[in-house]
Amino acid sequence: MYDAYSQFKEKLGGQDLPPMLVDYEEEIRSYPVWVACAGEHLVGGLILVFSETYTTIANVAVHPDFQGHGLGRGLIEFAQKQAELRGHNEIRLVTHSGMSENITLYSHLGWKEYERSENKVFMTKLL
Template sequence: MNTTSPYIREAQLADAEALAKCIDAAYAKYADRISDLPPVSEGCAEEITNNQVWVAVDAGTIVAGLVLIPKTAFMKVANLAVHPDYGGKGLGGKLMDISEREALRQGFKEMRLSTHCQMPENIQLYTHLGWQEISRAGNTISMRKFICCQ
């Protein structure tokens, strides 16, 4: 990692492969822990084409990504991934700030996401950022956050 902060920009189709590698690295620590972990990096090109995707770039390398999907009544955070070399430096929080600003800009007052019960680090981050658990189904935890006028 270089000494300059990563910058965040909207993803481009050419970012798909690098974003997939970043997502794989971010979820690698969960592979042994979670037997029902879905293939989280599949379809990055489709995500970039069909949804709202941001990436954090450092020295030309994608080190984090965010996927947002507008739904009828809320904005869904479909994926937040930070490369482990960049974890704990506030990058996840910065991407979540972008998600809230985008949701508000598009007229949403509610955001939702799903995470896995065996990802306590994620649950802790989301709770710290004001998210609340609304349901559990199997290993899936659904969370929600109401947002307004930031």
């Protein structure tokens, strides 16, 4: 997961980048996780949190060598299907305001921004 955010670490110049501060061992123990592999290599990951009424994408990440080929979109679509399987009609995520590429992608996929706080952009999509 860390490699997926490496390009943003330099771009954001030391700004708070929550995915780089996460204890992934703890998240993996606490929440459902799915991974995408190419041969023996881990190239993508998805961590979801299920509440009573909606699903949250806690993390979706794609290794830089595999970005731009639809893997991220596929992981997001998979997350939406997992939400629907649980009877949820809403899915949420939080991204960094400096990750404009991600905000553009989410918007293109039908996500709507519903709040900003400091450097965080809160987005939702009705399913």
